[in-house]
Amino acid sequence: MLAEKYRERIDQAFAKYPDKRSAVMPLLYIAQEEYGWISPDGIVEVAALCEMDPTQVRSIAGFYTMYSEHPKGKFWLQVCTDLPCALKGADEFHKQLKEYLGVREGETTNDGMFTVEHVMCLAACDKAPMLQCNFHYVENLDMDKMKALIDQWRSESNNKV
Numbered sequence: 001m002l003a004e005k006y007r008e009r010i011d012q013a014f015a016k017y018p019d020k021r022s023a024v025m026p027l028l029y030i031a032q033e034e035y036g037w038i039s040p041d042g043i044v045e046v047a048a049l050c051e052m053d054p055t056q057v058r059s060i061a062g063f064y065t066m067y068s069e070h071p072k073g074k075f076w077l078q079v080c081t082d083l084p085c086a087l088k089g090a091d092e093f094h095k096q097l098k099e100y101l102g103v104r105e106g107e108t109t110n111d112g113m114f115t116v117e118h119v120m121c122l123a124a125c126d127k128a129p130m131l132q133c134n135f136h137y138v139e140n141l142d143m144d145k146m147k148a149l150i151d152q153w154r155s156e157s158n159n160k161v
């Protein structure tokens with residue numbers, strides 16, 4: 001349950017706003033972090049915490065692309081393929097990344113580790129090819145660097161189990 005596990009972060013979010021409903025977006029981030037997506041349970045919990053109707057929370061979550069309405073892999077890789085990045089090889093990088101992981105657009109690897117999607121400009125055009133992994137930027141990529149990162153993330157993840 002979010003309320004118990006993230007009490008301190010939730011209280012910090014509430015403290016920044018004049019009313020609880022204004023904290024709905026930071027609380028949705030917490031829900032996504034906990035469940036890996038904006039699950040129906042997460043929506044109900046956030047709605048209760050923010051004293052809102054779940055339908056309102058669902059509509060907010062559905063409007064913004066940084067909230068996922070479907071389960072994602074542990075590492076959500078969003079590759080920018082917008083024009084400036086495409087001019088620096090992002091399309092080919094995106095294609096090779098999907099081939100390397102054996103997934104199509106939006107799919108998750110069989111082990112549940114990696115989801116690959118393309119997104120529009122992330123405002124790091126001069127660092128292409130780039131992606132964000134769970135909202136952290138990884139820039140100036142090529143497939144050699146990407147393969148090393150994938151190995152590192154798999155290893156770190158396995159060591160936590």
Ligand code: FES
Pocket residue numbers: 080081082083084085086120121122123124125126128
């Ligand atoms: S076009 Fe890719 S970050 Fe701007």
